[in-house]
Amino acid sequence: MSAPRERPRAGDLLDWYDRHARDLPWRVGPRARAEGVRPDPYRVWLSEVMLQQTTVAAVKSYYETFTTRWPTVQALAAAEDGDVMAAWAGLGYYARARNLLKCARAVAGDHGGIFPDDHATLLTLPGIGRYTAAAVSAIAFDRPEVVVDGNVERVMARLHDEHTPLPQAKPLLTDFAARLTPDTRPGCYAQAVMDLGATICTPRNPACGLCPWRRSCAAWQAGTATELPRKAPKKRKPTRLGIAYLARRVDGAWLLERRPDSGLLGGMLGWPGSDWGDDPQEAPPIRAEWKTLTEEARHTFTHFHLRLTVRTALLPMDRRPDRGEFIELPDFRPSDLPTVMRKAFDLAHAGMRKS
Incomplete structure (x- = not known):
């Protein structure tokens, strides 16, 4: 008979993150945050926009180019449209680049060059949707917002052995994520879940033996982790x-x-x-x-x-x-x-x- 499943605890994941956090150019790591270093909201926002539909490996060089050339939101707001579009070339999903400029100019012109620190006001900015607003609120301002990307969906589906296919499962997986989001260190926690999905709870061959939530994972106990999350069949592209x-x-x-x-x-x-x-x-x-x-x-x-x-x-x-x-x-x-x-x-x- 298998051991009863433990209740997942945010603290266990944070302890793992403190030891294994990825070193990313836009991230203020857990040690630096503990020493009082706070993330730059501009750089958090820029990285989150770039990372939509794009891999970390692909984004790194673009992020470094942008932050070297336009180190502040005011600098980006003053940039020529053509220069920004050219610097974005190859990153794909070009509406993001157009909205990037619109948002930078709104922050510079309407908010004195300072990013709003709450989810509701962030949502009023051009090109910022629910995910980006939650990510900036949590990571830059340590607000307990629910941050759900593909990595988090995968972790939640496995943690709860949820077989409802995506995208139908999104509200349920978001609810699972909301129940776990802590009031303490929510910014680190949001990044920790994403790191867990990117490095341990991977789409193929998850390293369950290294997972800090293994004993809380219903899919691990059921032997279904590699089957999740389920996805609705893709439509054939014309x-x-x-x-x-x-x-x-x-x-x-x-x-x-x-x-x-x-x-x-x-x-x-x-x-x-x-x-x-x-x-x-x-x-x-x-x-x-x-x-x-x-x-x-x-x-x-x-x-x-x-x-x-x-x-x-x-x-x-x-x-x-x-x-x-x-x-x-x-x-x-x-x-x-x-x-x-x-x-x-x-x-x-x-x-x-x-x-």
Whole structure:
């Protein structure tokens, strides 16, 4: 007969966190917090926005670039839109970058450059939803808010052996998390649960033998941890087609255009092209002798797959485009392009080197 399941205690997890907290560039660790060091709300907010739908490993270099270039919320608020969008390129989900600027300007303009310290007021800022408001409230201001990301959902589902599939299970898992959130050190606790999910209670092959909540875990006792959390079957993603026109002038300048602020890749610099759909129509931005590459640029967005036909042209100096503008070679950085546009560039650049 198995031993009775213990009640999970926040203190056990905090003790584990004090010994095993991850060293992250945006984090004030438990030892420093105990010595009175307080997190910078700007850096907490910036990291949380960057981490949405993105891994810690991918975010680190972007975070360091942003905080070096724009060390305060006032500095970010004063930045040029194009510079911020370029620095964000490759991180994906570009609406986050647009909202990042809107929020920074709201904090600088309406709150004297000081982030609000309560959940309700944080929710009034552009681009801040329930999760981000809770994370900033807890981590930056030590408020006992319930912080639930994918790691926390996984930990709660296993802790309670909850088999209701996501996303239907979200309210229930949030309720489980709320019951455990302590009034003492809630900021450290929020980070501790996320660390537990990221390092011990991992999606595959969880290290249950190292878990401070093992004896409180219903899924560990039932032998179902690797099955949880359950997820509803994913809908099949449709495939959309498009055309990207990559034109280079004889002096090396490239023809680019900035996409509309709304919609996918909004506000980003990219190649002129057609709409994306089932039957893309020709929409060359300039009169030229276009060559079609044999290889497509392929990319997957959240809701669909994209296949771009890449067409290239070499232009004389006196040719004027119908849309877009030429970016001189010293000012053109492929790294400023969103990932799908950079894929098209890589294909075109390789093709031009061969020709």
